[in-house]
Amino acid sequence: RKTIPFMIVVLIAATIHFTVLVMIPMYFIATAKPFGKKVMIFLILLLLAVVFLEPFVATMEDVLAETAYSGATEQFAQDDGVNPIRVLVMAVTPIIAFFGRKILERKADAFINICINMSVICASIYFLGVFTSGILVGRLPIYFEIYNLILLPYLLKECFTRESSKIMFGLCTIGFLGFYYLQMQNSYYVSEFTGILSGWRG
Structure with a gap:
């Protein structure tokens, strides 16, 4: 929860790769209660983005207009998006966490809670990538996917006999x-x- 140092690091990293800026809004979701209000609002907004995909893509194009990704959204029409199998695989970890949430609440491990939220974010953005671009949107979850390597073994150990x-x-x-x-x-x-x-x- 060292917000200012985190933001500074992200802004420095953004000089190398613009997409790391996605970590700024996700920071506030990652530090929230797993499957709490903030996470649910994020998921609802994501579903709305899928439903209203065309204006969402237009907004992204405006945001990216002055960056190295200018015109990248044109690939949406040609790119077939993220493979649904990848979404299913990445959904395994947050699904286990959801059904084992009562056990995890008793553990009250702050770092594991961050990993859970990162895992939810990862699967959600991959889901969005199914309907948009596997090249652009489908690469963003790389920032969050690594947390599954920590979380999944923990869940298998703690949430099962x-x-x-x-x-x-x-x-x-x-x-x-x-x-x-x-x-x-x-x-x-x-x-x-x-x-x-x-x-x-x-």
């Missing part, structure tokens, strides 16, 4: 390996440094 936790660990491991395998299909890896696996196809 010992036996069910083992089963969930196994299912999640298989599921995520399958997901990342699908991502590697028809992709190429070219190492300019070593040349190893140059032209390899997944």
Whole structure:
């Protein structure tokens, strides 16, 4: 909750990549109570953005007009958006957190609460990316996705019994390996440094 230092760091980072400015409004959601009023308002606004997509895109185009992303929203018509499978995968963590929220409330871990909100934000923006652009909107969740790496193992340990936790660990491991395998299909890896696996196809 060191708001001013956080804002300064974000503004400095924005000189490298403009999209990091998304962290400023998300800061106030991340520090809110998980699944509380602020988070619910954010989700409602996101749904409204999907419903009123055309004026929303026009607004984004105006905001980005003087930046390096000028004209990027034109890609919306050509880009097929974020793959729904990615949204489903990223929704796993916040869904578990939602059903285990009473347990998590008793734990009252401030950092885990931030991770929960970041996870919700991640899945929500990916959801928006399904209807807009996987190239532009679909890249924003990268700022939030890393929190899932902390949160998911914690949830599997704290929100399940010992036996069910083992089963969930196994299912999640298989599921995520399958997901990342699908991502590697028809992709190429070219190492300019070593040349190893140059032209390899997944």
